[in-house]
Amino acid sequence: MTKLEIRDLTPAYGAEVSGLDPSTELDDEDIALLRKTFDERSLLLFRDLDIDAEYQAYLVKLMIGHDGPTGDGKDVDAADAFNVSNREDDGGAPYGKLLFHSDMMWAENPVHVLSLYGLELEPPVAPTVFTSSAQAWKTLPAELRSRVEGKHAVHATGQRERGKEPGGELLQPIRENQQSTTKPVGNAHPRTGDTLLYVCQMMTDNIVELPADESEELLEELFAHLYDKKITYSHDWRQGDLVLWDNMAMQHARLQVDKDGPVRTLRKVIAPKPNIKIEKPKFSKVS
Numbered sequence: 001m002t003k004l005e006i007r008d009l010t011p012a013y014g015a016e017v018s019g020l021d022p023s024t025e026l027d028d029e030d031i032a033l034l035r036k037t038f039d040e041r042s043l044l045l046f047r048d049l050d051i052d053a054e055y056q057a058y059l060v061k062l063m064i065g066h067d068g069p070t071g072d073g074k075d076v077d078a079a080d081a082f083n084v085s086n087r088e089d090d091g092g093a094p095y096g097k098l099l100f101h102s103d104m105m106w107a108e109n110p111v112h113v114l115s116l117y118g119l120e121l122e123p124p125v126a127p128t129v130f131t132s133s134a135q136a137w138k139t140l141p142a143e144l145r146s147r148v149e150g151k152h153a154v155h156a157t158g159q160r161e162r163g164k165e166p167g168g169e170l171l172q173p174i175r176e177n178q179q180s181t182t183k184p185v186g187n188a189h190p191r192t193g194d195t196l197l198y199v200c201q202m203m204t205d206n207i208v209e210l211p212a213d214e215s216e217e218l219l220e221e222l223f224a225h226l227y228d229k230k231i232t233y234s235h236d237w238r239q240g241d242l243v244l245w246d247n248m249a250m251q252h253a254r255l256q257v258d259k260d261g262p263v264r265t266l267r268k269v270i271a272p273k274p275n276i277k278i279e280k281p282k283f284s285k286v287s
Helices: 028-041 053-062 133-138 142-148 212-226
Strands: 005-008 015-018 043-046 081-085 096-101 113-121 128-132 152-156 170-174 180-184 186-188 195-197 204-207 233-235 242-246 250-257 264-271 282-286
Touching: 005 028, 015 028, 028 043, 028 053, 028 242, 053 081, 053 113, 053 242, 053 264, 081 113, 128 133, 133 195, 133 212, 133 250, 142 212, 180 186, 195 212, 204 212, 242 250
Parallel strands: 015 043
Antiparallel strands: 005 015, 043 242, 081 264, 096 250, 113 242, 113 264, 128 233, 128 250, 152 180, 152 204, 170 282, 186 195
């Protein structure tokens, strides 16, 4: 029997889980604890793991009700696992800086769980920074909340040209087929029912009900609240780290990664598999 221990990463969200042994099957009590912690804390960190892509997929899918891998490798395919790396020609997001976002925010039904596992890392490693859309809504000042209630935002593929402060060049994913969706600014989480502050630097284009200049002004006020450094969590990667998080309740960003910089290869696994065809983007830098 695995004896899991839970430690909060920040007062509002995130938990470090210790005591996980990948060679030992999780029992019902362990699974219930992990799912409860995931729903309450939105992000789980495991240290010093030696795991393959199938076990990573098992943990990720466990959070949304799947009980275990098939054992024949069929739980993982190209859509489930790939590397985010500055050393692989086809590595996802191989260089540059990524603004805060939730993956596939431009889709009607984004993936629910994301995970990254430290495969090969050389210091200094660019951290991944997190914030909670759920906590941001709960703590939204009353005056700001009154201005966004009933409003909707458009989210689109690509990366908006925001956040051009010193510290890196924005990586621009280029797709032949652009996609977008419109969601309430106060958007309900599909599983927990929590209201989320559903706007982001990278993909949110505009607030539908406002003129362009007023829309951008309001978005910048929301971003200042969402990305206040007092409430973000910066994860400094070590080899063997596994971070999995609720893609709906959380947003993440990445500081500058250089093609010829220290090796940074993370294995990414998502769940559930998207029910739409996702075109693999090409990349360029926004100067």
